[in-house]
Amino acid sequence: MRRCRWRWQGQWRLRARARQWPPARQWASARHWERPSAKRVLDLTLGSILLALAAPLLAAGTLALAARRPRGGVLTRSPRIGLNGHLFVLCSLRTRRLRLDLLSRLPHVVRGDLSLVGPEPLAPGDDRAAGAVGPSTADTPASATDPAARHWRQELKPGLTGLAQVRSRSGMPWDEPALLDQHYAEHHWVGLDLAILARAVHAPLHRAVHGLTRCGKAHLSDTDHRRCGYSAAE
Template sequence: MTYDSRKRLLDVSAAVLGLLLTLPLMLILALTVALTLGRPVLFRQHRAGRHGTTFTLLKFRTMVDEDPARGLATDAERLTGWGRFLRSTSLDELPSLVNVLRGEMSLVGPRPLPVRYLDRYTPDQARRHEVLPGITGLAQVRGRNLLTWEEKFHYDVAYVGARSLSLDLRLLAATALAVIRRDGISAHDEATAPEFKGSPV
């Protein structure tokens, strides 16, 4: 059995088990999001997947609607206390298991980023799209949003070159520890991370 087929078996098995085990929790989270933030409960956004193919990422909503008149324009202004909790515990990521089950994502791989970033990567950075994006990855356990974009992409490309089932399992274990510690949730003075506008030439 090839690495890709073993990885897919791991992804499907873990996604099915994860969805079944967390279903009661996700129902509670969905109700809480609906009561505190309103509808829709899920955040949906087009992201770039393997080979740049577009898919719809699913996460629990963590921000209120944009409303500049009420001072709700930036992500930091729109992020609520409940949303901050969901992000710090990574509970907002649970619906992404559906993306894994669909084959749009993997458990481990470079994080899926907005489609508008596609033409901003250097040729080397674009190699991150040679594999399926992941819920977690090498960059997430090496600093997450405390890293610069260039550092994140360095780790993404390093993963592409070194990927293996043993590495995936080690990264999943390291991710569990990082989630418990709530490491690297946001960049300095940012709700999450600043927009990537391209690397300096």
Template structure:
């Protein structure tokens, strides 16, 4: 634990709570749009590993149609809708995640929470990303988002774990806003989002 960590948590609570209140009208509108275009449920809920690998329920706006083999809706590219693509490219789908920040599941800045099934695929060094709370945005996201490789992402995650401080967090938030405006690195080269992580060479 670093001296900055309690300060970081305080910032998460104050800023996260304020952001939840300020974005409530926008979130209400987005919920109606998702309900009309994608149907129910409006929110996407999925278990993710957090600090120390503890499992929590991540909450976001839903961006994809439910899988349906009879209609050919299986792959992410087939299930993604124009509304969903817009929400992802603008990161508006992340607004409900502020509740995870206020609750303490996540931080505003940190390594992104990935899938539970990835836990046993990490090298010991990569697993260090769970030494801190996962973030709504992070160093890997502002260093290329989904346009960089998994190994490059994990290097950035560990760099953040080792060097986290207020100035770095402020820099990441500012760079995140720039990336959202430019909509850079939303997808990997051949995927709607990012290909599955199958493990690195040990």
């Protein structure tokens, strides 16, 4: 009887250990999990909302372009430099009406290739991207691991819009796109992202409202205010 009881207790302990949750491997993987940053939470939340709202407009634009059968297809595909110098293919609609080309890039924001706010996504052959693709094979191991040799464009994702896009039209010397992008890379935070997004939305809305008001104005001449029966001979 004692042997049976010991055997039953041993089996019960083995089953209890097998039912332990989470197992040691899951605990080890949980230690390596990193909490998403506030910027990534903003991109994922607001990007998903904007994509859901813009989906009908993007579908209509896609169908309109497909009916015209443009050369090269409905989408444009071009390589761009992302976070840590990784390359990705940027897809956008082949039109700029109603800023559909920018709205069509929202899936890249949700996927994590782009951010809502950041520097302009550059092509690998762009001179401004020098040093942003990572160290070349000719670099020494010391220079490749030196933090000072790391280009500032590697530190953050390119954006759907950015400080350069909303400020570069002023024409001031300190509003050069490269300087604005670098300034954003050094001082970016969620509050600045929200301010840039508000400015990016306000500008096209202001132009649209201003255009409607101008179209609604009546172009009256001096003769329109004269009394009935007035003659120039008088």
